[in-house]
Amino acid sequence: MPERSERPEGPVQPERPGRKPRADATRNREAVLAAADSLFARCESPEAVTMADIAAAAGVGKATLFRGFGDRTGLIHALYEMRLAPIRRAVEEGAPPLGPATPPLQRVPALLDAVLSFKIDNRHLALALEGTGGDSPYAAEHYERWHSTLQAALEQVPGLTDSSFAAHALLAATRADLVEHLVGQQRMPREQMRAHLAAFVARVLEPPCAPLD
Amino acid sequence: MPERSERPEGPVQPERPGRKPRADATRNREAVLAAADSLFARCESPEAVTMADIAAAAGVGKATLFRGFGDRTGLIHALYEMRLAPIRRAVEEGAPPLGPATPPLQRVPALLDAVLSFKIDNRHLALALEGTGGDSPYAAEHYERWHSTLQAALEQVPGLTDSSFAAHALLAATRADLVEHLVGQQRMPREQMRAHLAAFVARVLEPPCAPLD
DNA sequence: ACGTGAAACGGACCCAGGGTCCGTATCGTA
């Protein structure tokens, strides 16, 4: 039993300020990201694209992948974070309806719609990340971020007693493989999926029957 | 690109009535199921238990595993169905609150609580099944069964417009890795998890604010 | 009881794919 330790993953951009980073290194990093992005987008199943494929497509040796990103999960993670960055900024410091100044009853649906839309548009990537066998999606820090943001908003919704669980449950409705099943396999149109989620969220946010006067 | 065909999986109990099945075959099948069950229960991560491990624990050659169950997924599937069978019977032909005669507003929470309880009690197994990389959980027929049963019940809930999506969303709150995260990692007590889900479900089932007279 | 052929057995074997090693080529700096 190998007893999973705390993920070795040493040399992933140590950010040495003493020396300028080598040009070929950054160039290769970009090439790898681009190649991987393209491959994941093109292929139906994420596990169909191997590390060797990515290396070949980027015109680079396999070791370069692992030197730059640690392991497969690290590479996928880097790709995912790259795509997610703008949305994250919009959530953390942007204007309503995503930004922090939005009233909860408006922000919760906006957040969930943003997550869903992102996963629809990047479902192959999201699938690769969530389906990456080893570590569950719930260990990833970006999930932690979404969850705590959503929970904070839900906390201010009247009548919701368990905001943490509710946040988990609502986020679960945007799981990548569910999105892939509905949008990818069953060809549900993007807008219809968003509408369904919106209706479901609205139902959850609806105040309890007796409006306190 | 290997182009996933319709799962070869030929010789999984073809049920020939012409000849009595060989004694050693059924004995080995039992041994394998028992060994696998025990190993999955004992180990934290499902991918820590290999087919060779199971074969060794059962005192059987690897080929016997694959002859009897097709592939890894098939074995896990057989285990899962075995455990699930009593609940399935209770749902299909049992008494309330799980059986078909139950009024929807009572049956929906009962169904979801049954699923959740089952996944808590068999989370390693459920994790193995849902996390089995290749095919998404949504392709499995037992998911299809849960979904259609739940959808049928939800259809009769007033004000719910999209029963199919709602069924998906509610079932998503019982995903094995979420259960593992909350109960396994964060040590949430079983009863508390059930209470949280029950509260969430109740919130969804709550009728829209204006009660029709 | 015993011969017989079909079915099951098992472990050596194959192969894909993630991850590593180390001699070599390249870059930034003096």
Added chain:
DNA sequence: TACGATACGGACCCTGGGTCCGTTTCACGT
């Protein structure tokens, strides 16, 4: 331009799912 540090890349290793085939074991008919 020389030099040390850094990155390169492809041969290599290893684990783990899945298969092959010679051998064994069973169920059935006599």
